[in-house]
Amino acid sequence: MGITVQKFGGSSVGDAARIRRVAQLIVDAKRAGNHVISVVSARGDLTDELIVLSQQVSTTPPRREMDMLLSTGEQQSVALLAMAVDALGEEAISFAGAQIGIVTDSFHTKAKIKNIDPTRIIEALEAGKIAIVAGFQGVDENSNLTTLGRGGSDTTAVALAAVLNADVCEIYTDVDGIYTADPRIVADARKIERLSYDEMLELASLGAQVMQARSIEFAKKYDVAIHVRSSFNNTIGTYIVREAAEMEGIVVSGAAVSKDEAKIALRGVPDKPGIAASILGGFASHNINVDVIIQNTSEAGLADMSLTVSKADLPDARSVAEALVVDLGASGFECDENIAKLSVVGIGMRSHTGVAERMFSALAEEGINIQMISTSEIKISVVVDEGLADKALMAVHRAFDLQNSPF
């Protein structure tokens, strides 16, 4: 008998009607001859409601108590879903993270899984039951409830698939799969059949918010086959799998735009060894994630240092930049919120040349100026004016012929 792990997000279980529909999907998978483990998130708006309540009682709620509060959301979901499955005539048993030994570290609100004891799940499966598991949550070694941070239910699902050696980890969502670009922007964007973990990782960090990056890293590490698919239909979605030789033929798999970026430029920084490390260290010590980084030497002995941060971090980043200007004796800094990051991703880049050139030409033809460039082995990102971002995405999508299947 095959083992299927399924993950349903909060919008899939937002009300009683949706819970009943998800229950039917679960029962179908079971009756198709599989052992089924379903991982569920908190109902749609519940988490937001609880956060509002917490803010009404405290301006600085302790993280441990936030975890205690928010982890009730998934617990409600699994109980309700187990009832709905039971009502369809299949036996189900719900589990909170603590009950199946999902042991994490103690970093409340963003804990990492250290260990899972699958004994109770295996017992339930062998007894013919469907296991309904609370995503997003665990316990530390002192039984304090923890949560895994944004998108943590994906991580729970992938981790369970790994530890149970499941055939597939199905991520149910409200889209049909991963597209070559956001179909709301690029009308002829095409659903991708297969992606490597590395490509999905790059896309995930670029605004294709179907899965949390950490869960994909986990899947790559333990070689868990992921199937991103819609909970509204039976269409095959996108498989995210171990890299195979034939994938190399596809130079660019997808493109994405992230508008959640802001640029900070430090001007006239004395250009001496260790200065870049000081600057990055300054941001890191305030928990600000720096993305694209560019250093230009301007005048003799002075450098300009540009970097991007998420818009949410900009207020903190400004304070850091102010302090750095003083500490380093730089001449000043500028911020720009009206930028966007456009990226193309593909493992074929490793063995193909001319990808950057084709991308830059396409942008030039549209008269779009490139402000910053950053590359990795399988990704090229450029920073452009936010107002031109959609136009840029369409141009690049066309330039790489992404609307047509490579096969």
Added chain:
Amino acid sequence: MGITVQKFGGSSVGDAARIRRVAQLIVDAKRAGNHVISVVSARGDLTDELIVLSQQVSTTPPRREMDMLLSTGEQQSVALLAMAVDALGEEAISFAGAQIGIVTDSFHTKAKIKNIDPTRIIEALEAGKIAIVAGFQGVDENSNLTTLGRGGSDTTAVALAAVLNADVCEIYTDVDGIYTADPRIVADARKIERLSYDEMLELASLGAQVMQARSIEFAKKYDVAIHVRSSFNNTIGTYIVREAAEMEGIVVSGAAVSKDEAKIALRGVPDKPGIAASILGGFASHNINVDVIIQNTSEAGLADMSLTVSKADLPDARSVAEALVVDLGASGFECDENIAKLSVVGIGMRSHTGVAERMFSALAEEGINIQMISTSEIKISVVVDEGLADKALMAVHRAFDLQNSPF
């Protein structure tokens, strides 16, 4: 340092403002120099909302899953309350039932506490923290979440007070304490200063719904001093304590009326040994609780058997009565919903005579007919016409001079 256990019901933590007020009460108790453990119920309407949701996904939700669902209510309360206490500058730590080893049997939705491991609470108290504990819930020996049934948070509080050897278990409620009669009916009803466990047990089962009977039995067994008091003011409420010699001087401590009763009379039952047992067994086997029972011999060899059940059980009780009439060869049965049970309670009855006489005279003076009489060692109950119940309560209250303090 004294140990105070406090219990706050669902209406006390119904919204953010109330949670903050309860937090202040908790902090006050701590700053008065006590170790404080606060037991909390689910927020006001949350439990009802969750029950509605469960009914929308299943007409017969499994009890295990109901417990999984409903136990989230207290977990939210303790997290929010711990945040609110923290915001007032005292350290607090919240605990779900499972986290402090409240081990119960496996009777979901009405489990009984088997054991409590106070280690974590004691550690928290010794570290100067306030322990905020989820009432109403525990885990069975297989880590399945359980709930303790109606009023279960009282039981949690009393059990913790017992195991921690607390000085007092404060039950916060929306009234000032236990009154000699319902002040909404008897204008000059008086707050009782001290009651014995047995008296409170009788009153609890008579409609003084301040505490669950089971929790009082628990308190009696472990000699836990209970203080029923208002969460709206600082007034001293009613202490429920071990019986003391001076309490014997008070013949009647309080009076109560229960209108949630119905009468069933079986007519012409053959009067032979074992017939009463058959009748009671018939009701018991349908889980119908029979309260007052009266047997009269009417004609030669035939008896009338009257009993009271709760109004909610009447439809079931009718079916049982129908079957019994056939089985026993009785002549028929009658039901009457328009009755009420009036009771007076007092441990002084054990050593004083004439209590029943005084009660019956008071009723006779008001022209109130007594339909049934039932007595225990410390209680006399009569069944009267429902429309006359309030008048009867006032007459009895006056007859025993309950408006005046006995001290």
